[in-house]
Amino acid sequence: MSTRRFVSIVLAVTALCMSPLPTLRANNDQWGLTLGYYMAIPVSAMHDFVDRYSWQGLGGEVTYLATESDHIGFAAGWQRFDGLYRDALSEFAGGAVYGTQVRSITAIPLLIKATHTIGDPIQKIRPYLSLGAGAYVVTEVMDVGLYEFSSTNVHLGFMPAVGLNFRLGYRNNLLLQVDYNAALSSGTNVFGRTDNHQNYIGLKALLHFGR
Amino acid sequence: MLMKSLLIPVVITMMVLPSCFPDYGLDVEDYRAVFTQYDTAVYDNPAAKAELRSFYLVDSVFHVIDPNSKDTITRAYDRQLLSFVASNFRSLNWTQITDTAGGVEPSTIIRVSVSTQTNIGYYLNSWNTWDPYWGGGWWGYPGWGWGGWYPPYWGGSGRYTYATGSLFVQQDRIVPASNPSDTAALHPIWLGTSNGLLTSDQQSNINMLSVELRQMFTQSPYLALPLQP
Numbered sequence: 001m002s003t004r005r006f007v008s009i010v011l012a013v014t015a016l017c018m019s020p021l022p023t024l025r026a027n028n029d030q031w032g033l034t035l036g037y038y039m040a041i042p043v044s045a046m047h048d049f050v051d052r053y054s055w056q057g058l059g060g061e062v063t064y065l066a067t068e069s070d071h072i073g074f075a076a077g078w079q080r081f082d083g084l085y086r087d088a089l090s091e092f093a094g095g096a097v098y099g100t101q102v103r104s105i106t107a108i109p110l111l112i113k114a115t116h117t118i119g120d121p122i123q124k125i126r127p128y129l130s131l132g133a134g135a136y137v138v139t140e141v142m143d144v145g146l147y148e149f150s151s152t153n154v155h156l157g158f159m160p161a162v163g164l165n166f167r168l169g170y171r172n173n174l175l176l177q178v179d180y181n182a183a184l185s186s187g188t189n190v191f192g193r194t195d196n197h198q199n200y201i202g203l204k205a206l207l208h209f210g211r
Numbered sequence: 212m213l214m215k216s217l218l219i220p221v222v223i224t225m226m227v228l229p230s231c232f233p234d235y236g237l238d239v240e241d242y243r244a245v246f247t248q249y250d251t252a253v254y255d256n257p258a259a260k261a262e263l264r265s266f267y268l269v270d271s272v273f274h275v276i277d278p279n280s281k282d283t284i285t286r287a288y289d290r291q292l293l294s295f296v297a298s299n300f301r302s303l304n305w306t307q308i309t310d311t312a313g314g315v316e317p318s319t320i321i322r323v324s325v326s327t328q329t330n331i332g333y334y335l336n337s338w339n340t341w342d343p344y345w346g347g348g349w350w351g352y353p354g355w356g357w358g359g360w361y362p363p364y365w366g367g368s369g370r371y372t373y374a375t376g377s378l379f380v381q382q383d384r385i386v387p388a389s390n391p392s393d394t395a396a397l398h399p400i401w402l403g404t405s406n407g408l409l410t411s412d413q414q415s416n417i418n419m420l421s422v423e424l425r426q427m428f429t430q431s432p433y434l435a436l437p438l439q440p
Contacts, residue, residue, distance in 0.1 A: 082233065084235045091430075094248055095248035098244065100237065100240070145242050145243050145244025147406075
């Protein structure tokens with residue numbers, strides 16, 4: 001399945017989730033939906049492949065309010081890093097490739113998340129901590145000359161996060177979050193690297209609809 | 212209320228954002244690439260590499276073309292290409308054998324090949340022109356005697372062609388036959404390939420090829436042999 005098709009499916013599912021939102025609100029106060037815009041900074045081995053800031057990211061989360069301060073939920077996202085590298089030489093076992101390279105990494109996290117918000121629920125601003133764990137579907141693409149090399153792998157990963165929750169109303173919140181995304185190595189040799197772990201720092205602005 | 216008014220723009224942004232990709236403004240030089248591959252069992256093995264001392268360069272450039280097509284690749288630069296390949300190997304301490312009739316057997320044989328390909332693509336351009344065709348001079352439903360309605364033709368489509376060229380330099384190790392009556396086998400141990408878009412300027416194409424040939428050897432430092440005593 002191509003990345004674009006997967007993202008389209010995620011968006012369609014999100015839209016479907018949103019359509020019964022008014023009904024959910026009326027019938028079940030515990031459920032919520034979070035949508036957000038993501039930016040990211042590649043670090044570690046990811047930075048060695050693409051060292052550019054990512055401004056292309058989005059995602060959402062379906063949450064369930066377990067207690068007044070704790071949410072659990074399922075989070076999905078999409079983050080794209082890309083960059084142009086002229087006169088780039090990439091070496092691998094038994095050879096090398098040289099030329100203008102357009103490199104990209106697309107990461108799709110699929111995580112189970114737990115969030116704990118600190119402070120009294122009536123406070124306007126509250127810090128929160130969260131931890132997500134699950135899978136990262138990562139596609140690395142290298143375009144060299146007229147050729148494209150691509151590798152898609154599923155990584156186990158986790159995402160600790162800290163943020164601030166700004167209460168905009170009884171059922172609406174603005175969240176500003178910093179997180180660390182660690183996708184562990186899938187064990188596949190990608191472009192000459194046997195350890196293909198991917199790490200990036202996420203900067204997110206999210207709107208939460210729900211308690 | 213504010214959140215409800217933000218909802219639709221947020222959703223629209225989420226649906227548009229994945230389709231935004233940067234345009235890097237690449238030109239012809241950006242579509243050229245140089246690939247090299249080598250047999251690690253030979254070049255990463257000092258004992259195996261020590262058996263390689265010399266090469267024989269096939270004295271013509273092979274044109275890889277469709278048997279049913281006419282060969283339109285020029286031979287004006289064959290000597291230049293072969294001379295460049297030979298001089299690069301010699302500079303890496305390889306000995307060139309030019310006359311195998313003298314009983315001196317080279318340890319490797321090098322062949323240079325080229326190929327070209329014309330690629331054709333089509334595009335539909337439905338945004339730049341809008342030319343509705345209503346058909347029949349009348350507008351209306353078929354069967355009502357008004358001449359029918361035809362779906363509008365938005366117009367704008369095109370065909371484009373581009374040519375690509377590839378240069379191959381292959382080095383094979385000559386493996387002598389165990390039986391003197393059999394022929395020796397050739398085992399590929401190094402391949403250099405350059406590939407990219409061709410322009411209508413032949414000299415420009417050759418200049419790029421020269422740069423790429425140099426790059427093949429630059430990114431293959433393992434080809435260098437120790438100086439012979």
